[in-house]
Amino acid sequence: MARTKQTARVSTPSVKKQIAVYTQATRKNQNNGSSEEPSESEETSPQPIQNESNNASLIEDAAMEDDEKESQPPAKKVRFEDDKASLKWYEIMSDEKFADLVLISSDKVQISSHRNVLSKYSPVFADLIDKETELPVTINVDNFDTATIQAALGFLYDKTDAIDGKETAVFKFALHYDIKDLIDACCSFFEKSVDPANVCEYIQIAYNQNFEELKKKCLKVLVEKKKEIDASKWNDLPKNIIIEAFCL
Template identity: 65%
Template sequence: MNKNKLFHPHIFVFSDSASDGNLKLPYYVTKIQKNDLTGNDIEVHLENPYNVEIEGKKGDYKMEHCSNKDFYVSLTFLYDPSISSKPSKTSVTDKKKKDSPHAAIIDESRPQSTLPSKSTKEMDSYWYKIMSNERFADIFFVSSDNVKIPSHRCILYEVSPIIAKIIDETSELPVTINVEEFNAETIKASMDFLYGKIDSIKGKENEIFKFAVKYKIKMLMDACCSFFEESVNPANVCEIIQIAYSNNFEALKQKCLKILVEKKKEIDPSKFADLPKNIISDFFAFF
């Protein structure tokens, strides 16, 4: 028999009460050159499209046996119970099944996920609806215009080390944070961004960036920085370059310096003259 000939394909199924249904691992047997010492002349190849650990190792599992003797094998499997029933890699069988008379059997080992499919936009809207629900708010910002903006500790604790410290040091609920420097519009837009409404900061980036810096909300700072890189021009470069220098945004620094050099005639001389000395120094060194 040819060494690579496929015969007796089977489906091995294992399940766990915590897993998402049964996981199916196809296996097949090939004839190999007989080992005179052990008598083994077949190889059992257990495919592992889910990349679980079999006997302490990831990847496909292979073992040799004697074809004229019954054998029983006990294997250990280690895997995340939440693993999807969808394989994490392309199976070897997928490559062979076109030529295999058992294609229909093997194809059954490729169960498709039955979870509903949602677009990114739909999911963003879904999470925004949940997280912006004021009914379960347990932290409030009081803005400079004396408006209370509700939010959730579980979100702010993860994104802001400053707010996390306030939460840790506060024993009463809900937590109240007085924000004297920012109005309700700025705070609300910042919270909406954290809930997944990415476009909420559009047109308010300057003030929102200051809010993000105060509370060290990095993801909000990065989003504003991306906007600055896209929108910097001769009219606003003197303001944005100071933001870049204050926060060590290197790419933004270089882009601003380039505009200062190439578009100097279009820049307000009074704004240019008010720039810090280190920026002026870098400006002349940039030539």
Template identity: 30%
Template structure:
């Protein structure tokens, strides 16, 4: 029916081509399409719609899903584009399927991208999966070279939520008695220069690890105490973020 365009009454203009489809099928699958056809005389009478934020190939995958003929390989290939379309056109079951699929192959090479997608489309299960991969499994160290770039473009609320996740993990996995606050100002020697935290900079420490909550920079590190200074050996910097001790 889709491939042969039998009785097709709709032309879809994509970013790089056109496709034929049926209003009835698209309306039955997408509440957004259904509403546009029922609520707008212009849309109801029109035989053309524009989906120019999708390629012809990705849009064909979307139509195949709506018609129930999509192949697993096509779904896998276009799932990010399908996720965006599912969110835009209110196709809940497709959105859920994309979220489940994106959870299946999380790795160090895609976890930050997936986390961004999870935040953008409010995918709670995928977001939690990314947090678990990064923090519970300790894979944050595998993406230390990419993390600063990620934070320069990430939503501030997402960065705050990531820090809260780290603190939650610390509170549940470390002995509370060994966790203490060391108020600022504090000094963290760096390979190139001495970093000085201001009065608002604090360190939550437990044994030989620390989370630095600073007046403009945050991170966590392994350290050793020596004459009131902290020798920084491994630190992942959280740029463009200001966290006070009230979060602890």
């Protein structure tokens, strides 16, 4: 019975598989020589593509592109999507059209916000809001200026860089209204940025709030860089801190 010869169909499930097929076929040609007749099994196997050098180069380039794509961590894409979502959320929450709460700053500026957001992050604000029956709810924030309040709200609306440059003032706001996420963000900043210029301020925050990691870093700066610290700032430090830094 005559065998029906099947035509090999070139498929490209992956670039790496193409390279494997190409390499295998090339080696067969090199081993057998061009004068030998191919066997039946060789007739049905995929043959090297013409213009071998050009095709090899193209396949290798494509393989490199595949490897680069595979090696790229998904974190960058995820981070981009997160940033995009955060920006959208910030834009939505910054729209005053449906605001149902007004904060009045120490400089008498009215700042619109939303009850559900402040209630979620702050038990203090939640209690104040629950006591009000009229909308919009109005809350006097006498101890904090407009810039500090707006920075804190921006953070709560997922614009995390809103507190940049205002961390100390925002930290006090977060403590006053018991906003844990904001407290943690400010503390993280303090830990990364402690230096001789701010160590006397930060170490008192660390002791007052029992931030152990911040305390360790501040004590290290006090001991190792004491000559770089302003003498007047030493006088402001409580004695228990000085004793722990140099006597224990």
